[in-house]
Amino acid sequence: MPSKPPPPTLGSLAVQAPSLTPHLVHVSPSTCHNLSMFKDLLREYRRLDDTITMRLNRTNAQFRDRDRAGASVKFGNVQDQACAYIWKELVENWKRRAEIVNYCVNIVDQSMEEKRKSLATEQSDARAQRKTQAVMFADEVKRNQVHNELAVEKIVRQRSLDAFQSRCQYFSPPLTDTEARKWWDAAHTQDSP
Numbered sequence: 001m002p003s004k005p006p007p008p009t010l011g012s013l014a015v016q017a018p019s020l021t022p023h024l025v026h027v028s029p030s031t032c033h034n035l036s037m038f039k040d041l042l043r044e045y046r047r048l049d050d051t052i053t054m055r056l057n058r059t060n061a062q063f064r065d066r067d068r069a070g071a072s073v074k075f076g077n078v079q080d081q082a083c084a085y086i087w088k089e090l091v092e093n094w095k096r097r098a099e100i101v102n103y104c105v106n107i108v109d110q111s112m113e114e115k116r117k118s119l120a121t122e123q124s125d126a127r128a129q130r131k132t133q134a135v136m137f138a139d140e141v142k143r144n145q146v147h148n149e150l151a152v153e154k155i156v157r158q159r160s161l162d163a164f165q166s167r168c169q170y171f172s173p174p175l176t177d178t179e180a181r182k183w184w185d186a187a188h189t190q191d192s193p
Helices: 029-033 035-045 052-068 078-121 126-167 178-189
Strands: none
Touching: 029 035, 029 078, 035 078, 035 126, 052 078, 052 126, 078 126, 078 178, 126 178
16 A cells, blocks of 8 residues: 655745745845845845744644654643744844844945045035035935834834734743843844844
């Protein structure tokens, strides 16, 4: 008698699991200056936050199935394991996004400062001054957009935390995981770590 085939993966694998063909994105100053690319990159990183409820449901089911199959339980019950797994994913994702946003904020601010210095040295050439001022105006709009992402990040993190805590009411990261505790404490005080 042939063996029973494994059950198919249900739902969107792209949302349920990491990409089967992950690629490394190198964030460069050109990424920061290209608002479309910058926002697309953040949109990809925010996918986990956007699907937090579904991810919690699926992860909980996944750990429950492992428990039924006799897989060893590391700590706590199935719900605790699922919450710890999702929390770890959230923290890693938040950390990567914070690095990208802060990097781009610094790049755009540095670019603006260089243009201000350039404008101060071009006092005699009115045409060059107007050209630099036009570029500075465009860069100021870009700078505001990049800085706005800091506020968006706080909102996205708070929304994800609220959804997470509605399902994982009794979860608290272990005291030994300092990185997770730092994000946990920051999320509860509305600050960035």
